Amino acid sequence: MATITVRDLLIRRGFGLLSLLLLLSALGWAQQEPSAFPKQFEGDWNVPDFTFKSGEKLASLRLHYITLGSPERDAAGHVRNAVLILHGTGGTGRNFLSAEFGGELFGKGQPLDATRYYIILPDAIGTGKSSKPSDGLRMKFPHYRYDDMVRAQYLLVRDGLKVDHLRLVMGTSQGGMHTWLWGVTYSDFMDALMPMASAPVEIAGRNRMTRIMAIDAIKNDPDWKNGEYSKQPRGLIAARNIRSIMTGSAVQYQKENPTAEEADAAIEAMAKAALRGDANNTIYQYEASTDYNPSPMLEKIRAPLFAINSADDEINPPELGILEREIKHMKRGRYILIPLSPETRGHQTYNRAVLWKKHLLELLHMSEPGGSSGE
Template sequence: MAQSPAAPYPTPAAGDFALANFRFASGETLPTLTQHYTTVGQPRRDKAGRITNAVLIMHGTTGAGTSFLSDLFAGHLFGPGQPLDAAKYYVILPDAIGHGKSSKPSDGLRMKFPKYTYDDMVAANYRLLTEKLGVTHLRLVMGTSMGGMETWVWGYQHPGYMDALLPLASLPVEIGGRNRMLRKMAIDLIEMDPAWQGGNYTTEPKVGLAGAASSLIFMTSSPKQMQKLAPTRAQAEAALAQTEARLYKSLDANDFIYQFDASRDYNPAPHLAAIQAPLFAINSADDQVNPPELGILETEIKKVPRGRYILLPITDLTTGHGTHSNPAIWGQYLLELLALTGKPVR
C-alpha cells in the first residue's frame, strides 16, 4: 500500500476478521463473513487497559478502506501535526460488506449472496471493533458518502460508543427522489442486459455496466470541474472514455447491484433524537447526490441534540460529491469537532 512521501504517516497494516454464522437483517446467514480492514497507527490505552485513541473512517459506495490511503486524503490527515496524526490516533479503515476484500457476491455466491443493508455493515464493523480489535469506545466516527450514511446509523444505534460524529456528503433521510431513481435505473440497466444472465455471466455485461456507470458518473460529477477539465467535445469524450475504462476495470455487475441497493432500508430520520455525541454534518453545495436546494439537512439537523450542519460553498477546489475526500477543504471543521469533544491525544 503506497503512501504519500509528503505525509510520512505510519505504514498501514491489513487484517481480516471471520464472523461465524453472521445473521443479516434480512434473516439470511453466511457460515463465515469476512470483514477486511486496514489500520494506521497504534492503539493507546488508559490505566484500565481501554483503547482511547481509535478513529473509525468508512468509505463510499464501490470503494474500500484503502481508498483513503491517497495523497489527497491521508496526505492531509494522517501525517505529523495533521488533524488525525497517526502517531497519536489509531485509525481503522474497514471494507464494508460487499466491498473491497470483505465478503461479497463476486466471491462465488453471486445473486445468492445475502441481501445486505447499511445496518448489516454497521453490525459487522461493531463486531470487528469490539471482538477483534478490542475497541470499546471510539474517539471519532466519520465516513464519506455511504460511509457518511453509516455514520448517522452509528450515532443512533450505538449512541454512547463515540465522542464525536462527522458524516460527510450524506443526508439522514430515506433514499428517495432522484437519488433512488438513479440507483434503480443503474440496477435495472444491468439486469436488462441479456449478458447478465440472471447474475451467472462469465464475462461482465458491458452494455448494462455502461448504463450503470452513467448514473455513477452523474452522481459523483461536478459540472464546474468537468467543464474546466474538458471544455471541448473532444476533451469531454476523451475524459469520459478514461473514466469508463477505469470503472469497467474495477466494477463487478453483481457487486454493483448489491452496493447500489444496500441503501434501500436506510432512514435515520425517526431516530435522530437518540444521537448523543456532537455531530458535524458536512456537505458541499455542488454535490449532485445531496443537492442543498432540497433543504433536508436544515430541517433534520434540528432533531440532533448536539448537531451542526456545515454547507461548503462552491469554489475552484470543490469537486461535487467527491469533495468529501478532500480534507484540505473541510479539515478545519474536523479540528473544531475534536477540540469540542475532548482533549487532544498527545
Template sequence: MATIRPLLFLLWCWLLLPAVGQAQSRYPTPVEGDFSLPQFRFESGETLPALNQHYTTVGQPRKDKAGKVVNAVLIMHGTTGSGQAFLSELFANHLFGPGQLLDAAKYYLILPDAIGHGKSSKPSNGLRMQFPKYTYNDMVLANYRLLTEKLNVAHARLVMGTSMGGMETWVWGYKYPDFMDALMPLASLPVEIAGRNRMLRKMAIDLIKMDPAWQGGNYTTQPQTGLTGAISSLLFMTSSPKQMQKLAPTRELAEAALAKSQARFLGSLDANDFIYQFDASRTYNPAPHLAAIKAPLLAINSADDQVNPPELGIMETEIKKVPKGRYVLLPITDLTTGHGTHSNPSIWGEYLLEFLARTEIK
C-alpha cells in the same frame, strides 16, 4: 494559472476513479487484517456460515489506566470503494502524517472494507445473486463487531465516513449512541434514499439486469453493455459540472475523458457486486432516530454535490433533531469537486480541527 490544471486533474481522478494510487509516506505503514464472523445473521434473516470483514489499520491503539482504547478513529468509505481509498495522497497525506489532524502517531485509525466491498465477503466471491441481501445496518453491525470483538475497541474517539460511509455514520450515532465521542458524516443526508437519488440507483441496477449477458447473475464475462449504462448513473451522481467543464471544455476532450473513466470502471467493477452495493441503501432511514444521537455530530456537505443537492433543504430541517448536531454547507469554489469533495480534507479540514478541539475529553 499553470498549477491549476494539474490540480483539477488530480481532483477529477479522485472523483471518478476507484483508486488513484497510494502515496504512503510520512505516516506509519498500514496493516491489513481479516476478521471472520461465523454464522453472521443479516437484517434480511439470511445467514452466511462465515462473513469475512477485511480492514486496514494505521497507528497503534493507546489505552488508559483501565486498559481501554482511547484513541480509535473509525473511517468508512463510499459505495464501490474500500478502506484503501483513504490511503490516497489526497486524503492520508493531508490527515495521517506528523502534526496533522488525524496524526497516526496519536490516533488508531481503522479503515474497514464494508460488506460487499474490497476484500470483505461479497457476491463475486462465489455466491453471486445468492449472496445475502445486505443493508447499511448489516455493514454497521459487522464493523461494530470488528471493533469490539477483534480490535478490542469499546469506545471511539471519532466515527466518520464519506458518502455511504457518511450514511453509516448516522446509523452508528443512533445504534450505538454511547460508543463515540464525536461523529462526522461527510456528503450524506439522514433520510430515506428517495427522489432522484433512488431513481438513479434503480436505473443503474435495472440497466445491468436488462443486459442479456447478465444471465440472472450467472455470467462468465462481465455484461459490458449493462455495466456501461450503470456507470453513466455513477458518473452523473458523483461529478461536478464545473470541474468537468474545466477539464473537458471541448467535445473531443469530453468524450476522451468519458471513455477513459468508463474503461477504468469497466476494468474494476463486478456487475453483481455493483447491484448489491447500489441497493444496500434501500432500508436506510435515520430520520426517525435522530433524537437518540447523543454524541456531538458535525455534518458536512458541498453545495455542488449532485447526490445531496442543498436546494432540497433536507439537512437544515433534520439537523435540528440531533441534540448536539451542527451542519456545514461548503460553498462551490475552484477546488470543490461535487460529491467527491468529501475526500479532500484540504477543503473541510478546518472544521475537523475545531470539532476535535471542541469534543476533546479533558
C-alpha cells in the same frame, strides 16, 4: 476528423485525465498505491455464522481492514484514541490513503496524526477484500443492507480489534450514512461523529431514482444472465456512468474536458474503468441502501456531530433543505455547508480534506473528554 484516444488524452491533457482517474479511484474503480503511514497494518477478520437482517446467513463473513498507528488505553483499560473512517459506495478503506485525504490528515502534526491516533479503515461488506458476491456466490450472496454493514463494522472494531470506544466515527457518502447509523445504534460508543456528503433520511427522489436506473441498466442487459455472466455486461458501464455524473462536478468536468473530442475520450476511459468492476457487486451495493432511514431515531444521538456537505453536491443538493430540518432533532448537531468554489468537486468534495479539516479540528477540540461539550 479522427477520434481522440485515451492515449492521445494522456499526451495532450495529462492533468485532466489525472483528475479523472482520481475521481474513478475515489469511487473504487481504480486501485491506489499504498502510502507509508506510521504502523500501517492490513488484515482480515472473520465473523462466524453472520446472520443478516433478511434472515440469510453466511458461515464466515470476511472483513478486511487497514489500521494506522496504535491503540492507547487509559488507566481503566479503555481505548481512547481510535478513529473509524468509513468509505463510499464501491470504495475501500485504502481510498483514504490518498494524498488529498490521508496526506492532509494522517501525517505528523495533522488533525488525525497517526502517531497519536489509532485509525481504522475497513472495507465494507460487498466491497474491496471483504466478502462480496463476486467471491463466488454471485446473486446467491446474502442481500445485505446498511444496518448489516454497520453491525459488521461494530463487530470488527469491538471483537476483532478489541476497541471498546471510538474517539471519532466519520464517513463519506455511503460512509456518511453509515456514520449516522452508528450514532443512532451505538450512541455511547463514540465521542464525536462527522458524516460527510450524506443525509439522515430515507433515500428518495432523484437519488433513489438514479440508483434504480443503475440497477436496471445492469439487469436489463441480456448479457447479465441473472448474474451468471462469463464477462462483465456492458450495462455496468451505463450504471457507473449514471453515478459518475451525479457524484462529479459539472464545473470540473467542463474544465478538464473543454472540447467534444476530449469529453468523448473521457467517457472511453470511464467505460474501461467501469468494466474492471463487477456487475453483481454493483447491484448489491446500490440495493443496500433500500431501507436506510435513521431520521426517526436522531434524538438518540448523544455525541457532538458535524454534518458536512458541499453546495455543488448533486446527490445531496442543499436546496432540498433536508439537513437544516433534520439537524434540529439533535442537541449537539451542526450542519456545515462548504460553499461552491474552484476547489470543490461536487459530491466528491469530501476527498479534499484541505477544504474541511478545520471543522474536523474544531469537532475534535469540542468533544475532547473532559473538555467543552459544545452544548
